[in-house]
Amino acid sequence: MMRHLISAADLTRDDAVLILDTAEEMARVADRPIKKLPTLRGRTVVNLFFEDSTRTRISFEAAEKRLSADVINFSAKGSSVSKGESLKDTAQTLEAMGVDAVVIRHGASGAPYRLATSGWIDAVVINAGDGTHQHPTQALLDAFTMRRRLVGRDAGLGQDLAGKRITIVGDVLHSRVARSNVDLLHTLGAEVTLVAPPTLVPVGVGNWPCEVSYDLDSTLPKSDAVMMLRVQRERMNAAFFPTEREYSRRYGLDGDRMAKMPEHAVVMHPGPMVRGMEITAEVADSGRCTVVEQVANGVSIRMAVLYLLLGGNESAVAHTRTEEK
Amino acid sequence: MSKILIRGARVLGGEAQDVLIDGETIAGVGTDLPAGDATVVEAEGRILLPGLVDLHTHLREPGREDSETVLTGTRAAASGGFTAVFAMANTFPVADTAGVVEQVYRLGQEHGYCDVQPIGAVTVGLEGRKLAELGAMHESAAGVTVFSDDGKCVDDAVIMRRALEYVKAFGGVVAQHAQEPRLTEGAQMNEGVVSAELGLGGWPAVAEESIIARDVLLAEHVGSRVHICHLSTAGSVEIVRWAKSRGIDVTAEVTPHHLLLTDELVRSYNPVYKVNPPLRTERDVMALREALADGTIDIVATDHAPHPHEDKDCEWAAAAMGMVGLETALSVVQHTMVDTGLLDWAGVADRMSFAPARIGRATGHGRPVSAGEPANLTLVDPAYRGAVDPAGFASRSRNTPYEGRELPGRVTHTFLRGRATLMDGKLA
Numbered sequence: 241m242m243r244h245l246i247s248a249a250d251l252t253r254d255d256a257v258l259i260l261d262t263a264e265e266m267a268r269v270a271d272r273p274i275k276k277l278p279t280l281r282g283r284t285v286v287n288l289f290f291e292d293s294t295r296t297r298i299s300f301e302a303a304e305k306r307l308s309a310d311v312i313n314f315s316a317k318g319s320s321v322s323k324g325e326s327l328k329d330t331a332q333t334l335e336a337m338g339v340d341a342v343v344i345r346h347g348a349s350g351a352p353y354r355l356a357t358s359g360w361i362d363a364v365v366i367n368a369g370d371g372t373h374q375h376p377t378q379a380l381l382d383a384f385t386m387r388r389r390l391v392g393r394d395a396g397l398g399q400d401l402a403g404k405r406i407t408i409v410g411d412v413l414h415s416r417v418a419r420s421n422v423d424l425l426h427t428l429g430a431e432v433t434l435v436a437p438p439t440l441v442p443v444g445v446g447n448w449p450c451e452v453s454y455d456l457d458s459t460l461p462k463s464d465a466v467m468m469l470r471v472q473r474e475r476m477n478a479a480f481f482p483t484e485r486e487y488s489r490r491y492g493l494d495g496d497r498m499a500k501m502p503e504h505a506v507v508m509h510p511g512p513m514v515r516g517m518e519i520t521a522e523v524a525d526s527g528r529c530t531v532v533e534q535v536a537n538g539v540s541i542r543m544a545v546l547y548l549l550l551g552g553n554e555s556a557v558a559h560t561r562t563e564e565k
Numbered sequence: 566m567s568k569i570l571i572r573g574a575r576v577l578g579g580e581a582q583d584v585l586i587d588g589e590t591i592a593g594v595g596t597d598l599p600a601g602d603a604t605v606v607e608a609e610g611r612i613l614l615p616g617l618v619d620l621h622t623h624l625r626e627p628g629r630e631d632s633e634t635v636l637t638g639t640r641a642a643a644s645g646g647f648t649a650v651f652a653m654a655n656t657f658p659v660a661d662t663a664g665v666v667e668q669v670y671r672l673g674q675e676h677g678y679c680d681v682q683p684i685g686a687v688t689v690g691l692e693g694r695k696l697a698e699l700g701a702m703h704e705s706a707a708g709v710t711v712f713s714d715d716g717k718c719v720d721d722a723v724i725m726r727r728a729l730e731y732v733k734a735f736g737g738v739v740a741q742h743a744q745e746p747r748l749t750e751g752a753q754m755n756e757g758v759v760s761a762e763l764g765l766g767g768w769p770a771v772a773e774e775s776i777i778a779r780d781v782l783l784a785e786h787v788g789s790r791v792h793i794c795h796l797s798t799a800g801s802v803e804i805v806r807w808a809k810s811r812g813i814d815v816t817a818e819v820t821p822h823h824l825l826l827t828d829e830l831v832r833s834y835n836p837v838y839k840v841n842p843p844l845r846t847e848r849d850v851m852a853l854r855e856a857l858a859d860g861t862i863d864i865v866a867t868d869h870a871p872h873p874h875e876d877k878d879c880e881w882a883a884a885a886m887g888m889v890g891l892e893t894a895l896s897v898v899q900h901t902m903v904d905t906g907l908l909d910w911a912g913v914a915d916r917m918s919f920a921p922a923r924i925g926r927a928t929g930h931g932r933p934v935s936a937g938e939p940a941n942l943t944l945v946d947p948a949y950r951g952a953v954d955p956a957g958f959a960s961r962s963r964n965t966p967y968e969g970r971e972l973p974g975r976v977t978h979t980f981l982r983g984r985a986t987l988m989d990g991k992l993a
Contacts, residue, residue, distance in 0.1 A: 327880050348882035349753075349764040350834030357833075358878075371882070373764030419764060443769070444761030 244356040244365040245545055248376040249423040253400055256427055260384050261397050262544035263537070269306060270540065277543075279551050280309035283340045288330070289368070290316040290346045295511060296368050296378075299535070300343050303542035307551075312339070327351060328360045335361040341550055342366070349373035349416075364549050372414050378510055379420035381541040383428055385534050386465050389506050402429030407459050409435045409491060410469030410518055411480075413442050417510045418469060422450050435459050437491065439480045440471075456491055460500040467508040468493050468518045484517060494520040498528065506530050568592070568603035569983070574613035574944060576934050578910025584613060586940040589982040593936050606978060608944055614914045616648025616941030616979065618921040618930050619891065620711070620740070620818060621794060621866035624650070624681070626672065627665070628657025633871035633961050635672035638891070639679040641869070641960035643986035643993075645891040646943035646976035647679055649922065649930040650869075654686040655716040661686035661697035663705035670707035678986050682927055685709040687728045687739060691717045696728060703735045710926045713740035715794055716841075718776060720746050725780060729789035736926060738816075740792040741780050743801070744842065748772035753882060755828040755843040763831060765881065768843045770798040777801050781808035781815050790814035792924055795868050797823045797842040799852035806861045816924050818866035819853050821897035822888055826850075826966055836877045836884030837966050840870070857916060858907040864921045867894045871962030889960050893953060895945060896972035903947070904973060910947075929982075944978035951975065959992060 242250055251259075269275055285304045289297050297313065304311045314334065331342065341364040344352045349371030356365040369375040387396040390404055406425050412418045412434050425432050432450035434441065445452055453459050460466065471491075473484060481487045498507065507519075507529045515521050523529060569586040576582050576594065583598035584591060619642065625633035633641075635652075642650045652669050654660035660669060666683040673681025685702035689695045691714045702709040712732060719725045719741060728739050749772045754760050756767025777793055781804065784791040793805065796817045808815045822840060827847050830838040838844060856862040870887025877884050898917065902908040908916070922931025932938040952971050955963040979987035986993050 326875065326878070327883075328878060346880065348880040350882075351880040353834045354880050371764050416764060419762070442761035443756050443767060444758040447758045448761070 243549070245376050245549060246353050246356055246365065246367050247374045247423065248379040248420040251376070251424060251427060253427050253429070256380070256383065256424060257398060257400055259380055259541065259544050259548060260387060262548060263384050263540040264393065264397060266543040266547070267537070267540040270536070275306055276308060277306060278308050279547055280304070280307040283550055284310045284312065284338055285341045285343060285546065286312040286314055286334050286339045288314045288334065288342050288344045290344070291369070293345050293369065295535070296345060299538040300368060300542050302539045303546055306539070307543055307546055309546070327355065328358070331355055331361045335363055339363050341546065343368050345369045347371055366545060366549065369416055371416065373416050373419065375416040375420045376424070377538070377542055377545060378417050379424040380545070381534055381538040382421055382467065382508060382510070383424055384537045384541055385508065385530050389530065390464055390504070400428040401425060404430040404464045405433070405462055406430050406465045406467065407433045407435055407463040408467045408469065409456060409493070411440045411471045411475065412436045412445070412469070413440045415469050421467065422448050426450065433459055435491065437481055440475070457497065457500065460497060461502065463501055463505055465506050465508055466493065466501060469510070470512060470514055471518050473514070473517070488517060492518050492520065493523050495522040498523050498526070508534060511535070567983070568601065569606060569980070569985070570598060570600045570603040571606045571608050571613060571942070571944065574608035574611050575910070576613045577914050578612050581609070584934065584942070586980065586983045589940055591934065591936055591938050591940050594934060606944070610946070610948060611977065612910050612945040612947055613934060614646070614910065614943045614945060615918040615931055615934055616943050616981065617646045617895065617917045618925070618927055619647050619650040619867050619869070619894070620864060620921040620925050621715070622650040622652055622869045622891065623655070623871065623887070624652045624669065625656065625871055627668065632873050635669060635681060636676045637959065637961040638869070638871070639673060639676055639681060640992055641889070641891040641958065642679040643979045643981070644959045644976065645893070646895050646945065646979050647891060648941040648943070648979065648981045649680040649682060649927050651682045651684050651711055651925055653715045654684050654713060655691060659686050659690050660684065661689050663698065663701045666702050666707040666709050667705050677981070678992070679981060680927070680930065682925060683707045683709055684711045684713050684715070684740065687712045687714045687719050688724060693717060693719055693721055693724060696724070696731065699728070699732055699737065700735065703737060710735070710737050711740055711792070712737055713742065713794065715740065715742045718742050718744040718746060720776070722779060722783065726783050726787060729784055729791060730787045733789050738790050738792050738924065740794050741776065742794050743773045743776035743780070745772040745776050752843070754831045754839070755845050757828065757846060759828045759831055763834070765831070770800050770845070773798055773842060774800040774804055777804050781805070781813050784815060785811065785813045790816070793817040795820050795823065795842055795866065796853070796862060797845050797849065799849045802852050802856040802861055806856070809861065816863040817861070818864045819857055819862045820868045821865060821890055821894045822966060823853055824850060824857070824901040825897050830966070834881050836879065836881050837888070837964055839881060839884050839886050840888050841886040854901055854905070854907055857902060858912070863916070864924065865894065865898055865916050866921065867891050871960055872964045873962060877964050887964065889958070889962050889965050892958055892960060893965060893967050893972065895976060896974045899947060899974040900972050940980050940983040942980040943976055946975050946977050947973065949973065949975035
C-alpha cells in the first residue's frame, strides 16, 4: 500500500481489491451489537474540512470511531483559517498536537497533494475530496457497492469489475466523483461511459480511459450500473444548459428511462440528490437505487482505508476474530 | 575617465576581437588593441553582446516592496546581463500618471544598475474603462513610449482602438496582455489534457488568440503599431505570422519559460509553475521556438514577476501567478535556441537587445558594438554549466521554476555606459 491516499489513479488493481476485501471484513463489524474494533486505539485522526460536507465528514468520523481512533474535527469556518491562516500553518499546528493522519476536504484541487508532498507535515494524508480533482474514497465505496450488487458479497472477494459496463451521467466537468470513478473503474477492468451535455465535459477528456456520449437513451440498455451526478442549478446561469427542465428532459433519469436499463442494472448516486433535476423520486426511491447502501458502504470503505494506511501489518481479520472470542 | 579593454571576446559570436571602452563610449573594436592604462578583462571564449533590454519586467515598486524594489530588481537585471528594463505599470498605485512613472524612472537613475524605462498604464487604474493621461506620461521626465495594462487585458474593443490611435501622435505603442476575460474566469492553467485530469480551471488558447486576432485587425484599421506581450500558443504564432504577411505593424514577445516549460509540470501542483499566460503544451513550445528563430516573434521578454515566498508556499488555487526571470533569461535562451541550433548569437543580440530597444524606443540601447556607440555591453561565458541556485539571486524573490535545473551559460560582466555593474559575476 501507498503511504497516502490522494488520487484513485494512484491505486493499482491489487491495492484496490485489497481495500474492497478489507471493507467487506469491516462491514461485518457493523452487523455486530458492538460496532467497534481496537485497531487504531491511541492514534489520532483529524478531519480537516475546509469545505462544508456533513455527510463525508460524518462518514469518516464514524469509521474512525469504529476503529477506536481519537478524532478531532476541524472545520475551517470560524477558525483561524477564516482569519487568513495558510494551509501550511494550519496543518503544522495540527501536527504539533500529535496527529497521525489528516483527512482533508478542500475546495482547491491539489491541496491534499500539496499537503502530502511539500514537506510541511509527516502525517498520513487522506483525500476526502479536493476541488474538481479527486474523491478517492467515494470511488472506492462506489466500486464496493457495484461489486456487491453485480458480482456478489462473497463471490466478489478477490474479484475486480472486469467487463462491467458503468455509465456516469451529469456534470462531469465539475465532478471529482466522475474523475475518481473513471480512474478506479478503469483500473478494476470496467468499461466506463460518460454521458453529459457537451458543455459539461472537460476539454481534454479524450485522454481519459472511457467513452463519452451525449445521448443517454442509447447508453442505458448497455449499462450494468448508471451513476447519476448531482447537477447544481447555478450551472445554468453560466450557460452550461438552458434551463433546469431541459436538462431533466435530456439527461435526467426517470421511470421510463430506468425501464430501458437491463433488469439487473442498478442506479447509483453519490448524494446529495437533487430530486426533480437529475433523478426523479420514482427512481430515487426504487429498489434499484443504491444510494442508501452507498452511505453504509462508505463507512466500511473508510474504515478499510484508515486501517490499511495506519493500522500496520496485523490483519484486520485477526482483530475481528480476537474481538469475537 | 576610466578605460576598460575587453580582450579576445567573440563579438556577437563572431571572430575574437578586442573592445576598448573609454568613459561611457566604445572607443574601438579590433584585434591586438593596446591596453595602455586600461583595466583588462580577459574574455577568451566568451561572447560579447550589446547590453540586453527587457521590454517586460515587474519591479513591484511602489507598493509591493516585499517582493521587489527598483534597487533589487535592477541588481537582478544587471546580474542577468540587462542594461535596460521596461517596468510594468501594475504597481500600487498604478503607473497611470506622470507622477508615478517619474518616481520609478528616477529610482532607476539613482541606483544606477540598469536603465529603468517605465511603462504607462493604458487605462486609469488598469480598469479598462477610461484612458490614462498617455500624453502626460510621454511628456514627463520618464518619456514613456510603451503603454500596457499588463496583468489585465484591454478587452473593450473601443478603448483598445482609441489607445492604438491616440499614441500615434508621439510614436507610442500599446503592449497588449491578450486574455479574453470571460473565457478565463477562474482559469488556473492551460486548458487541455492536463487540466482535465487535475481538475484545475482551464485557460484556453483561444482566449489569447481571439484577442490577438482582433488587435492586429484593429491596428491595421487605424494604421497603428501594436505589441503582443508574452505570446504563448502555436495558434497565436499563426495569427501574428499572417498579420505580418499582410504588412500589419505588429511585434510580439515570448518569455523564456514559454520556450522551455510545459503544462505537464503542473501535475506537481507546485505553484512555482503557476504563471499567466499559463505554461502550454510541447507543441506550443516548439512553435514558439521556431517563430522566435524565423522572426515571427520579434523578441524575448522575461515577464520577471517576483512574489514573496508565502504567495507560492500554498495550494495552487491560492497562489500568485508569475515567475522571476531576469537572472536566468539568457541561460534559457542559450539552452532552447542557441544550443539547439535555432539561433546564433547574433540572433540572440537581435531578439534580446536590438529589437526590444527598437520597439520600446530605448535611446542608447540595442546599438551595434562599434566605435562611438554607448558602452552598454554584456559578456557571456557560454561554456559554463551549473544548477540554478535561487539563494544566489540578486532579486528579492526566489520564485524560479528552474531551481536545481542545470542550465548553460553565465553572464560574467555587464557594462552600463562604460561602468561595470557586474564584474566577474559579482555586482559592482
